[in-house]
Amino acid sequence: MMMPQQYNNAKIYPNFLYIGAAKSGSTWIYKILQEHPEVFVPEAKDTMFFDRYYRKGINWYLSFFQEGTGYKAIGEICHDYFLSGETARRIYEFSPHVKIICCLRDPIERSISDYLYKKCIYLKKNVTFNEYISQDQSIKSSKYYQNLEPFYQLFPNQNILILFFDELKQSPPLFVEKLFKFLEVNSNFVPPFLHKKIITAGEPRNYFLAHLAYKMGLLFREIDWANTVGKVKVNPWFNSLLYKPLKNKKEIVK
Numbered sequence: 001m002m003m004p005q006q007y008n009n010a011k012i013y014p015n016f017l018y019i020g021a022a023k024s025g026s027t028w029i030y031k032i033l034q035e036h037p038e039v040f041v042p043e044a045k046d047t048m049f050f051d052r053y054y055r056k057g058i059n060w061y062l063s064f065f066q067e068g069t070g071y072k073a074i075g076e077i078c079h080d081y082f083l084s085g086e087t088a089r090r091i092y093e094f095s096p097h098v099k100i101i102c103c104l105r106d107p108i109e110r111s112i113s114d115y116l117y118k119k120c121i122y123l124k125k126n127v128t129f130n131e132y133i134s135q136d137q138s139i140k141s142s143k144y145y146q147n148l149e150p151f152y153q154l155f156p157n158q159n160i161l162i163l164f165f166d167e168l169k170q171s172p173p174l175f176v177e178k179l180f181k182f183l184e185v186n187s188n189f190v191p192p193f194l195h196k197k198i199i200t201a202g203e204p205r206n207y208f209l210a211h212l213a214y215k216m217g218l219l220f221r222e223i224d225w226a227n228t229v230g231k232v233k234v235n236p237w238f239n240s241l242l243y244k245p246l247k248n249k250k251e252i253v254k
Contacts, residue, residue, distance in 0.1 A: 012065040016075035016099040016183055017091060019151070020082035022141055023113035024105040024165045030077045031193045032176055038185040039075075040068035044226035045233065046078040050094070051087045053221070058094070064226070073183040075099075083140060088150035097159065099182065100151055105165035107142035114141065120204050120243060121214035203244060210242050 018026060026045075033039045042064040047053065049061040068074040081087050082102060091098065105113075115123075115132045123132065133139065140147070151160060161182040168175045172194050180187040204210035220228055 011062050012068045012074060013062065013095065014065055014068075014075045014098065015095075016073055016101060017081060018075070018077040018079065018101045018103075019091075020079045020102050020141075020147065021104055021110060021144070022079040023110050023117060024079070024103045025168050025198075026077050026079045026103065027198045028168070028193070029101075029103065029179070031196075031198075032179070032191045033073075033075075033077070035191040035193055036073075036180065036185060036189055038072040038189075039183065040065070040071035040073070041075060041077060042067075042227065043231055045076075046080075047076055047226055048078055048080070048221070049076075050078070050081055050090045051084060052080075054090060060224075072185050075183075082147040082151065085150035088154055092154040096155070098155075100155055100160045101163065101179070101182070102148065102161070103163040103165055103168070104144055107144075109165075110142060116203075120210050205242060205244050213242055 030045050033041050044064055047064055065074055111133050115129050177187045
């Protein structure tokens with residue numbers, strides 16, 4: 001893997017990026033990669049550098065990977081990177097040889113899952129599913145062809161891996177084998193998390209507290225506490241404190 005020549009080669013650079021889509025298994029993939037002894041991912045699952053925090057500069061971004069010395073695969077999971085052609089261009093300018101990973105899910109299922117998640121963190125309680133999917137951002141997240149096109153225009157096909165959420169559900173071992181082979185790490189490794197499931201947030205126990213937690217997360221990111229946010233987001237105790245299982249999914253999605 002070649003390093004970008006415009007930067008100091010003594011620093012540790014990511015050589016793969018997961019770019020999307022949201023609600024398509026990205027947290028599960030993060031846990032799997034985190035457990036592989038040859039893979040390094042930062043505690044801040046998504047630094048959001050190439051889209052939201054690009055102004056912070058390349059040294060800020062590289063600081064997340066400095067503990068990656070000695071790992072074969074070093075990368076980040078950020079499911080919104082494929083939403084912008086400008087983000088694709090920034091990634092290419094950073095490293096034209098970086099490997100790109102994307103996992104796609106049935107657009108309707110993905111939209112329902114995304115709606116339920118957004119209801120937990122910032123949508124008003126009375127916003128219906130139909131109202132939500134009419135918004136441009138929700139529709140854009142499911143326009144897979146348009147979102148991936150800029151990456152295929154910039155990166156060689158062999159550097160892009162498209163996975164499918166249905167494959168993950170049907171056969172986790174085959175799914176991770178394909179992922180590990182693409183990253184050129186030991187594909188025979190069996191992650192302890194392989195047959196576990198990510199517990200979805202459900203619905204807030206208290207909408208005010210759930211929304212406050214989301215706002216605090218954004219604030220902590222701004223003051224460079226992204227790693228702390230990453231730890232909290234995947235903490236089962238924290239999630240059970242803020243959220244409860246859905247009573248009736250069909251009643252909520254209407």
